[in-house]
Amino acid sequence: MPEGSIDNQGAITSTTGKAELTADTGKVNNTKAITADTDVTMTGKTDVINSGALTATKGAATETATTGKIENTNDVTANTDVTLKANTDVTNSGKLEAKTGAATLTGTTGNVSNTNDVKAATNIGLTGGKDVTNTGILTAGTDTVLQAGGSIDNQGAITSTTGKAELTADTGKVNNTKAITADTDVTMTGKTDVTNSGKLTATKGAATETATTGKIENTNDVTANTDVTLKANTDVTNSGALKATKGAVTVTADTGKIDNTNTVDAGTNINMDAKTDVTNKGALNAGIDTTLHGGDNVDNQGTVTSQTGLAKLVADNYTVNNTKDITADKEIILKAQTTVDNTAKLDANTYAELTAGTVLTNSGAIQTGTDALLKAGTDINNTGSINSGHDSKLNAGQDLTNTAPITAGNDVEMTAGRNLVNTGAINAQNNINVLGQNGSVTLDKGGSLDTQNGSIRVETKNTADQTVGKISVNAPITTRTATENGNIDIITNHGDINFTDNVIVNGTGTLTVEAQVGNITGLRHDKDAIQPEIKLQSVNGSVSVYTGKGDVDLYEILAKNTASAGSKDGKLALYKIDGDIVALVTSDIGSNMDIKNTNVGHKIIISGNKVDMGRY
Numbered sequence: 001m002p003e004g005s006i007d008n009q010g011a012i013t014s015t016t017g018k019a020e021l022t023a024d025t026g027k028v029n030n031t032k033a034i035t036a037d038t039d040v041t042m043t044g045k046t047d048v049i050n051s052g053a054l055t056a057t058k059g060a061a062t063e064t065a066t067t068g069k070i071e072n073t074n075d076v077t078a079n080t081d082v083t084l085k086a087n088t089d090v091t092n093s094g095k096l097e098a099k100t101g102a103a104t105l106t107g108t109t110g111n112v113s114n115t116n117d118v119k120a121a122t123n124i125g126l127t128g129g130k131d132v133t134n135t136g137i138l139t140a141g142t143d144t145v146l147q148a149g150g151s152i153d154n155q156g157a158i159t160s161t162t163g164k165a166e167l168t169a170d171t172g173k174v175n176n177t178k179a180i181t182a183d184t185d186v187t188m189t190g191k192t193d194v195t196n197s198g199k200l201t202a203t204k205g206a207a208t209e210t211a212t213t214g215k216i217e218n219t220n221d222v223t224a225n226t227d228v229t230l231k232a233n234t235d236v237t238n239s240g241a242l243k244a245t246k247g248a249v250t251v252t253a254d255t256g257k258i259d260n261t262n263t264v265d266a267g268t269n270i271n272m273d274a275k276t277d278v279t280n281k282g283a284l285n286a287g288i289d290t291t292l293h294g295g296d297n298v299d300n301q302g303t304v305t306s307q308t309g310l311a312k313l314v315a316d317n318y319t320v321n322n323t324k325d326i327t328a329d330k331e332i333i334l335k336a337q338t339t340v341d342n343t344a345k346l347d348a349n350t351y352a353e354l355t356a357g358t359v360l361t362n363s364g365a366i367q368t369g370t371d372a373l374l375k376a377g378t379d380i381n382n383t384g385s386i387n388s389g390h391d392s393k394l395n396a397g398q399d400l401t402n403t404a405p406i407t408a409g410n411d412v413e414m415t416a417g418r419n420l421v422n423t424g425a426i427n428a429q430n431n432i433n434v435l436g437q438n439g440s441v442t443l444d445k446g447g448s449l450d451t452q453n454g455s456i457r458v459e460t461k462n463t464a465d466q467t468v469g470k471i472s473v474n475a476p477i478t479t480r481t482a483t484e485n486g487n488i489d490i491i492t493n494h495g496d497i498n499f500t501d502n503v504i505v506n507g508t509g510t511l512t513v514e515a516q517v518g519n520i521t522g523l524r525h526d527k528d529a530i531q532p533e534i535k536l537q538s539v540n541g542s543v544s545v546y547t548g549k550g551d552v553d554l555y556e557i558l559a560k561n562t563a564s565a566g567s568k569d570g571k572l573a574l575y576k577i578d579g580d581i582v583a584l585v586t587s588d589i590g591s592n593m594d595i596k597n598t599n600v601g602h603k604i605i606i607s608g609n610k611v612d613m614g615r616y
Contacts, residue, residue, distance in 0.1 A: 004045065008032065011052075018059065027068065040078070048086070050074060053094075060101065069110065082120070090128070092116065103140075112148075114156075123163070131172065144182070151190075154178065157198075164205065173214065186224070194232070196220060199240075206247065215256065228266075236274075238262065241282075249286075258294075260302075269309070286311075290328075298336070300324060311348075320356075322364075332368075340376075342384070351390075360396075372408075380416075382424075392428075396420075399439070403446075411454070416441075423447040423475070430454035438462050440470045440495065447475040455479060455487040455509065460495045466518045466550070469495030473503060482507040484541065492518050499523070499554070505538040508560075512544045519550040519570070543579070567591065572608070584608065 005026030012019050012034040019036035021028050021043070028044040032052040039059035042048050046068035054061050054076040061078035063070050065086035074094040076082050081101035084090050088110035096103050096118040103120040105112050105127070112128035117137040124140040125147070126132050132148040135155040142163035146152050151172030158165050158180040165182035167174050167189070174190040178198040184205035188194050192214035200207050200222045207224035209216050211232040220240040222228050227247035230236050234256035242249050246267040251258055253274040262282040264270055270286040271293075272278050278294040281301045289309035292298050298315045304326040305311075311328040313320050313335070320336040325345040332348040333355075334340050340356035344364040351371040354360055360376035363383045372388040373395075374380055380396040385405045392408040393415075394400055400416035405425045412428040414420060418439035423446045426432055431454035434441055441460055443449065449456050456479055462469025469492050479486030486509035490497060497515055499522035505511045513520055513536065522534040535556040536543055542562040545552055551570040556577070557563045563579025565572060568587045573594040577584070580601030586593050586608035593608040606613075 005029070006044070008034075008052075012036075014038075027065075044068065047071070050076075053077075056080070069107075086110065089113070095119075098122070111150075117156075132169075148172065151175070151192075154180075154198075158182075160184075173211075186222075190214065193217070196222075196240075199223075202226070206244075232256065235259070241265075244268070263302075289330075297321070300326075304328075306330070325364075351388075402426075422449075426450065428452070428454060432456045434458045436460040436462070436469070436471075439468060440472070442472045443475045443477070444472070445474050445501075449475070449477045451479050451481070451486065453481045453483075454485060455489070457487075457489040457491070459489070459491040461493050462495055463493050466492075466494045466496055466515075469493060470518065471495060471497045472500075473498065474500045476501050477503040478506065479504075479509060480506050481509070482540070484508045484510075487512070490514070492516065494518060496521070496550070499534050499536070502534060503536050505541055505543075507539065508541045509538065510542045510544065511536055511538045511559075513546070514544070515547040515550055517549045518547060520545055520547050520552045520554065522554040566607075581605070584611075586610075 006021050006023045006028045008030045011032045014036040016037045018039040019034050020041045023044045025045045027047040028042045029049045030052045035055040037057050040054045040056040040061045043064045045066050048063045048065045048070045051073045053074045056078040058079045060081040061076045062083045067087045069089040070084050070086040072092045077097045079099050082096045082098040082103040085106040087108050090105045090107040090112045093115045095116050098120040100121045102123040103118050104125045107128040109129040111130045112126050113133045115135045119139045121141040124138050124144045127147040129149045131150040132146050133153045137156050138158045140160045144158050144160045144165045146167045148169045152167050152169045152174045154176045157178045160182040162183045164185040165180050166187045169190045171191045173193040174188050175195045176198045181201040183203050186200045186202040186207045189210045191212050194209045194211045195217045197219045199220045202224040204225045206227040207222045208229040213233045215235040216232040218238045218240050223243045225245050228242050228244040228249045231252040233254045236253045236258045238260045241263045243265045248269040249264050249266040251272045255275045257277040258272050258274040260280045265285045267287045269288050270290045273293045275295045277297045278292045279299045283302050284304045286306045290304050290306045290311045292313045294315045297318045298313045299321045301323050303324045306328040308329045310330040311326050312333040315336040317337050319339045320334050322342045327347045329349045331350045332346050332352040335355045337357045339359045341361045342364045346352050347367045349369045352368045353373040356376045358378045361381045366372050366386045368388045370390040372386050372392045375395045378398045380400045382402045386392050387407045389409045391411045392406050393413040395415045397417045399418050400420045403423045408428045411431045413433045415435045417437045420436045421442045423444045425448045427450045429452050432449050460469040486507040488511045490513045492515045494517045496518040497520045537558040540560045543557050543559040545565040547567045549569040552567050553573040555575045559579040562581040564583035566585030571591045572586050576597040578599040581603045582600045583605040589609050592610045594612045
């Protein structure tokens with residue numbers, strides 16, 4: 001052997017004392033068992049190579065390579081601490097056990113590699129200036145810490161009985177394939193990526209995975225008593241169940257996307273926040289709030305339950321797509337810069353709000369305790385039922401199409417910037433307002449407007465072409481209150497009004513049909529054919545039909561009080577008019593008045609030039 005080294009190939013026993021091997025300028029090589037009553041110490045100026053079993057019955061076992069490496073291939077057992085410390089690499093394949101103390105493997109400037117079980121009453125530490133690799137089972141009474149200047153590759157189960165488990169890679173990645181269980185916190189931090197396929201359990205604390213500049217790929221369950229956090233600079237991909245029993249689950253992708261395919265349970269909040277896309281296919285169950293936020297898109301394909309809070313899906317730049325049921329004790333919000341597409345049930349104990357910068361498409365049932373609000377910058381296409389405890393409001397910047405039932409505990413409001421088409425049954429406890437700002441309103445067959453205690457107003461405000469701003473009533477319109485509050489107003493600015501179904505005020509309210517410019521028409525008897533009997537009626541109130549410029553051509557007007565019909569600049573034709581007071585007016589000198597049947601209570605007012613009165 002070179003001068004300054006130790007080569008021991010014989011068994012050593014120190015019955016009541018220590019065993020110490022020190023090479024001041026060289027290395028230590030040991031191949032046989034060394035047993036001491038107190039400490040076993042091996043110190044080499046360069047390397048320490050040990051293949052013998054080391055036992056420190058009452059003391060510590062220490063291997064130190066001051067400027068070199070350690071290679072340990074046999075078991076090391078100490079009553080107190082087990083320490084393997086080298087300037088360069090530490091390689092261990094023997095079992096290490098510190099019965100009342102700590103087990104520490106340190107490669108100050110090199111790698112640490114452990115392939116066997118390590119057990120300590122207190123802490124276990126694997127620290128490498130470069131990489132740390134472990135395939136052994138690590139069992140610590142308190143903390144387990146793996147610290148690498150480079151990367152960490154852990155393929156051994158880790159248990160920290162009363163403390164934490166911490167894996168930190170200062171400049172590289174963390175890869176874990178085995179179960180890690182800690183009494184307090186479980187933390188995995190990689191400068192680049194974190195890849196985990198082992199089950200993580202933080203019995204009393206938090207579980208955290210952090211990829212400072214890279215991505216996270218988690219494929220196994222992560223469970224914590226408090227919070228579960230997955231935070232990456234780029235992408236987060238999760239296929240493991242995440243559970244924060246008393247805390248929050250937070251998944252963050254600072255510059256990338258989130259893809260979750262497993263269940264997420266949180267005692268408090270669930271938050272998924274990505275710079276680009278959030279895609280969720282797992283069931284989300286939050287004790288309080290659930291928030292999915294994508295800088296670009298949000299695609300939710302998993303059920304969402306917020307037990308005492310809200311549920312929010314927000315896409316800053318593009319789309320929100322939801323295909324599974326969402327239930328919240330408070331509000332439900334779906335909001336996107338471009339399109340929102342919902343195909344599932346939304347059940348909010350307070351309100352639901354769907355807002356799209358362009359097109360909003362809903363085919364799912366919406367149930368709310370208070371308001372249901374649907375708003376689109378361009379079009380709304382609704383084929384899903386809406387049932388709100390208070391108001392149901394649909395507002396489209398351009399076209400609005402509804403084919404489903406809409407029910408409100410208070411009011412229903414439907415507004416379109418251009419055209420509005422409804423084939424759904426609309427029922428409100430109070431008022432219904434239907435507005436086509438610059439287009440037409442079509443109330444088509446299969447639908448209806450029906451209020452219990454309020455009024456109905458159908459209106460277009462187009463001021464250009466009367467064919468653009470028309471109202472087509474092809475479905476029944478009814479108010480049911482017995483009071484004067486049950487008015488019906490059907491109003492156009494420049495637009496025709498056409499009836500192929502009945503409009504009835506059941507109480508003392510007034511039915512008003514008015515066009516500033518436009519014809520008011522409905523199917524009626526003529527000499528060639530008998531059409532359906534379309535009536536405009538106020539059972540205990542009045543009916544007023546008037547156009548400023550255009551013809552009035554209707555079948556039947558019925559009123560308990562006053563029934564009036566007229567045109568300032570056009571013809572007036574009725575098959576039947578019935579009222580206590582009847583008023584018939586045409587102002588244009590060249591316009592005809594043709595009334596087939598008139599039933600008057602006590603007074604009739606007729607003003608016109610060419611009047612043809614039939615049965616009177």
